[in-house]
Amino acid sequence: MTLIKVVKLGGSVITCKDSPFTVNVPVLYDLAHQISKYLRDNLGASLVLIHGGGSYGHALVRECLSMYGRITRECFVRTAHYMMMLNNIVLEVMLANGIEAVSIPTRSICYAVDSTVICNVDQIRRCISAGILPVVFGDVVIDISSAGEAKYIVVSGDKLAQMIAREFHVNEVILVTDVDGIFTSDPKRDKSAKLIKELKAAEVRGRVKFMEVTDVTGGMGSKVVEMLEYCTEGTRILVIGGFIKDNLYNALSMKEFIGTTIWC
Ligand SMILES: Nc1ncnc2c1ncn2[C@@H]1O[C@H](COP(=O)(O)OP(=O)(O)OP(=O)(O)O)[C@@H](O)[C@H]1O
Numbered sequence: 594m595t596l597i598k599v600v601k602l603g604g605s606v607i608t609c610k611d612s613p614f615t616v617n618v619p620v621l622y623d624l625a626h627q628i629s630k631y632l633r634d635n636l637g638a639s640l641v642l643i644h645g646g647g648s649y650g651h652a653l654v655r656e657c658l659s660m661y662g663r664i665t666r667e668c669f670v671r672t673a674h675y676m677m678m679l680n681n682i683v684l685e686v687m688l689a690n691g692i693e694a695v696s697i698p699t700r701s702i703c704y705a706v707d708s709t710v711i712c713n714v715d716q717i718r719r720c721i722s723a724g725i726l727p728v729v730f731g732d733v734v735i736d737i738s739s740a741g742e743a744k745y746i747v748v749s750g751d752k753l754a755q756m757i758a759r760e761f762h763v764n765e766v767i768l769v770t771d772v773d774g775i776f777t778s779d780p781k782r783d784k785s786a787k788l789i790k791e792l793k794a795a796e797v798r799g800r801v802k803f804m805e806v807t808d809v810t811g812g813m814g815s816k817v818v819e820m821l822e823y824c825t826e827g828t829r830i831l832v833i834g835g836f837i838k839d840n841l842y843n844a845l846s847m848k849e850f851i852g853t854t855i856w857c
């Protein structure tokens with residue numbers, strides 16, 4: 594059986610989160626280059642690539658929530674469209690780096706029933722079998738509520754990472770983000786925060802303080818909670834810094850990297 598790894602490129606890394614609809618092109622390019630190098634060095638290795646929303650998804654959804662208190666139909670179609678634009682750029686950069694990747698929009702394989710997300714991962718499986726890198730992303734999906742009215746919810750890239758890891762019995766998930774890993778508290782607000790290199794899943798809540806963020810999908814805290822839901826014995830989850838030279842390549846290649854390893 595082929596070993597599959599899941600890599601999520603945080604929107605915090607591939608976009609400039611403070612600047613609407615702006616891709617951090619040099620960083621995205623560099624990360625694609627590292628993925629390409631790993632795939633060339635390890636012929637037959639399989640990855641599923643996920644990316645987050647960054648400055649394409651979060652701000653739009655936040656605006657909708659503050660104006661209407663929910664994601665309206667108009668918000669749904671606009672957010673879907675802007676996520677597609679980000680995804681097109683991600684794909685463009687992957688192809689430019691010689692990676693045979695194809696996009697699978699999350700909203701076309703997932704829906705929700707009363708906020709419970711259901712995905713059909715057959716298309717992802719077919720891509721992997723064909724040797725193609727499937728790319729999914731944090732997105733908006735239709736929620737068929739039991740009340741009969743269509744609603745719309747966000748499915749984060751972290752949630753997808755968890756669901757895909759579970760479906761494919763993946764034993765390594767790499768979450769690339771804009772900080773160097775999981776710290777004792779938010780390193781952007783607490784200068785004394787220390788990077789935690791290794792963490793047992795059971796220790797997370799005791800050792801780490803997650804700060805509230807304005808992000809619609811909740812930042813590092815939600816990321817970790819999401820992954821703990823999937824944690825099964827023998828699995829490791831890496832949260833790594835995306836701005837460090839060769840860091841993703843090293844993590845993928847089981848070499849030394851900067852980040853946190855969560856042992857399940
Ligand atoms: N204990 C902590 N350790 C590390 N980061 C933390 C912690 N608590 C809060 N954070 C914040 O979480 C942020 C990362 O989450 P964020 O959702 O912004 O990134 P992402 O998931 O990579 O991006 P996206 O959601 O767009 O895909 C960091 O920039 C940091 O400020």
Ligand SMILES: [Mg+2]
Nearest residue numbers: 810811812813
């Ligand atoms: Mg996030």
